[in-house]
Amino acid sequence: LVMAVIKLHGHPISTATAMVLCCLNEKEVEYDFAIVELSAGAHKQPQYLALNPFGVVPTIQDGDLTLFESRAIVKYLAKKYKGQGADLLGNTLAEQALVEQWCEVEGHSFFPPASTILFQTVLRPLRGGTTDEAVVEINIGKLNKVLDIYEERLSKSKYLAGDFFSLADLQHLPWTQYLVTACKKGDLISSRKHVNAWWEDISSR
Amino acid sequence: MAAIKVHGYHASTLTVMVLCCLNEKEVEYELVLVDLPTGAHKKPEYLALNPFGVVPTIQDGDLTLYESRAIIRYLAKKFQGQGTNFLGSTLSEEALVYQWCEVEGQSFNPPALSIFSQIVFVPMRGGSTDEAAVEMNVEKLEKVLDIYEERLSKSKYLAGDFFSLADLQHLPCTHYLVNACGKGDLISSRKHVNAWWEDISSRPTWKINFT
Numbered sequence: 001l002v003m004a005v006i007k008l009h010g011h012p013i014s015t016a017t018a019m020v021l022c023c024l025n026e027k028e029v030e031y032d033f034a035i036v037e038l039s040a041g042a043h044k045q046p047q048y049l050a051l052n053p054f055g056v057v058p059t060i061q062d063g064d065l066t067l068f069e070s071r072a073i074v075k076y077l078a079k080k081y082k083g084q085g086a087d088l089l090g091n092t093l094a095e096q097a098l099v100e101q102w103c104e105v106e107g108h109s110f111f112p113p114a115s116t117i118l119f120q121t122v123l124r125p126l127r128g129g130t131t132d133e134a135v136v137e138i139n140i141g142k143l144n145k146v147l148d149i150y151e152e153r154l155s156k157s158k159y160l161a162g163d164f165f166s167l168a169d170l171q172h173l174p175w176t177q178y179l180v181t182a183c184k185k186g187d188l189i190s191s192r193k194h195v196n197a198w199w200e201d202i203s204s205r
Numbered sequence: 206m207a208a209i210k211v212h213g214y215h216a217s218t219l220t221v222m223v224l225c226c227l228n229e230k231e232v233e234y235e236l237v238l239v240d241l242p243t244g245a246h247k248k249p250e251y252l253a254l255n256p257f258g259v260v261p262t263i264q265d266g267d268l269t270l271y272e273s274r275a276i277i278r279y280l281a282k283k284f285q286g287q288g289t290n291f292l293g294s295t296l297s298e299e300a301l302v303y304q305w306c307e308v309e310g311q312s313f314n315p316p317a318l319s320i321f322s323q324i325v326f327v328p329m330r331g332g333s334t335d336e337a338a339v340e341m342n343v344e345k346l347e348k349v350l351d352i353y354e355e356r357l358s359k360s361k362y363l364a365g366d367f368f369s370l371a372d373l374q375h376l377p378c379t380h381y382l383v384n385a386c387g388k389g390d391l392i393s394s395r396k397h398v399n400a401w402w403e404d405i406s407s408r409p410t411w412k413i414n415f416t
Contacts, residue, residue: 053352054312065297069307076300094268097279104272107310109257149256 006031009051010058011038015174016070017058022173023074026205027085071107074167088167095162102160102168109146113139114175121183140185147188147195154194159202169202177203208233212254213261214241218377219273220261221414226277226373228410230288274310277370291370298365305363305371309378312349316342317378324386343388350391350398357397362405372405380406380415 008024008031010017024031036042036057044055052059052068059068062080067073078088090096116139120131153160160168176199180186189199209227211234213220220236227234239245239260247258255262255271262271265283270276281291293299319342323334356363363371379402383389392402406412 053355054308065300067300067304069304069311072300072303072307075303076296079299080296093279093283096282097268097270097275100275100278101270101272104275104310105257107307108272112315152256 004063007034007061008032008058009034009036009048009060011036014038014057015178016056018174018177019070019171020058020060020073020077022170023077023088023167026088026170027077027081029077029081029085071103071171074170075103078167086165088165088170090161090164090166095164098161099166099168102166103171105146105160106168106171110143110172111175113142113146114179117143117183117185118175118178121185122178140188143188147192150198151192151195154198159198165202165205169198173202207266208235210235210237210264211261212237212239212251212263214239214246215414217241217260218380221411222373222377223261223263223273223276223280224414225376225408225410226280226291228413229291229373229408230280230284232280232284232288274306274370274374277373278306281370289368291368291373293364293367293369298367301364302369302371305369306374308349308363309371309374313346313375314378316345316349317382320346320386320388321378321381325381343391346391350395353401354395354398357401362401368405368408372401376405376411 006024006029008017008020010020010033012018012021012035021033036048038057042048043052043057048059049055051061051066054068056068058070058073059066060073061067062076067076074088082089088099090099117136120136120139124131150160157163159165160172176189180189180199190196209232211220211223211227213223213236215221215236215238224234224236239251241260245251246255246260251262252258254264254269257271259271261273261276262269263276264270265279270279277291285292291302293302320339323339323342327334353363360366362368363375379392383392383402393399
């Protein structure tokens with residue numbers, strides 16, 4: 001009896017899709033990648049909206065379960081496949097709580113300014129608009145404050161939740177990758193000794 | 206066993222959400238007041254617990270934990286055997302709980318918080334409400350709530366037919382929208398969203414904080 005493979009609906013260019021792909025690979029899980037042609041507006045067509053009414057990628061299908069929101073997807077994968085691949089959750093209830101804490105920090109303190117910077121410096125010009133430098137500056141200011149806290153944390157802990165690579169670190173991969181490359185804001189990372197060492201480590205997995 | 210310590214402020218809805226969760230789970234706790242009006246949350250003593258300088262933070266034995274959504278998740282797991290079951294019964298149900306928790310955090314909360322900030326915080330600090338910003342965020346929230354309406358026409362609660370963390374997470378912001386921002390029509394104009402809101406906001410463990 002062949003078990004149905006997880007179906008991932010997404011696009012390689014989407015950071016949220018990239019995060020789920022990374023998680024599937026870390027957990028050594030087979031999957032079927034169904035490309036959703038974003039440039040053709042496929043994510044707004046009824047066929048896709050039936051899977052994910054928010055009309056964004058990615059969405060996964062695992063048997064009867066249809067699941068969206070990349071952070072919920074990676075959490076589900078980390079739990080379902082806890083026995084194989086990298087353990088992304090931590091072993092004790094306390095460790096798992098810290099993983100959740102730093103996942104929330106990523107989602108609410110890191111992601112908003114980082115994605116705004118990406119939107120302003122890369123996406124907006126790509127769509128024929130102009131970068132609002134004032135908005136970029138405000139968000140760099142916010143990110144600087146957050147990264148100062150990360151620097152302090154990572155001076156005491158190898159990874160965010162503890163001495164193990166977890167979902168919390170994984171969630172930072174796609175956005176930080178864009179910040180460093182396409183947005184040319186690598187100095188935010190490289191100017192901080194421990195954040196830099198952490199970034200070098202997690203981005204070379 | 207030492208009771209869980211909650212560092213928070215009684216008028217902070219995120220603190221109230223954690224207290225509500227503790228009550229639903231029938232867990233003993235001690236509320237340690239962090240006096241926000243006097244800036245206690247930005248003092249070194251509090252920053253040592255939570256470097257982000259926001260409430261709430263909990264202490265449970267050796268564990269210090271912040272981010273209200275992470276806190277309620279921890280409590281739901283640690284006390285899974287008692288009180289309200291917030292996580293569903295299967296891995297799939299739990300996954301849907303997390304999905305709708307993320308929807309709250311990424312799609313509902315940002316526009317709701319912006320509206321609250323413009324209508325309440327900005328004037329409180331001597332500025333004037335940016336009506337265009339309010340309108341833009343009301344529009345975003347309308348689109349999200351249309352999706353909720355569709356979902357709740359098929360499902361009693363967001364993740365399924367059981368009250369979960371996902372519904373709990375909506376209590377603080379929606380409370381503000383309805384009671385402090387005058388945007389109750391966003392809820393009351395949608396039949397199923399309204400029924401859901403009436404249901405979850407009348408849970409005694411939530412209501413008791415506002416009497």
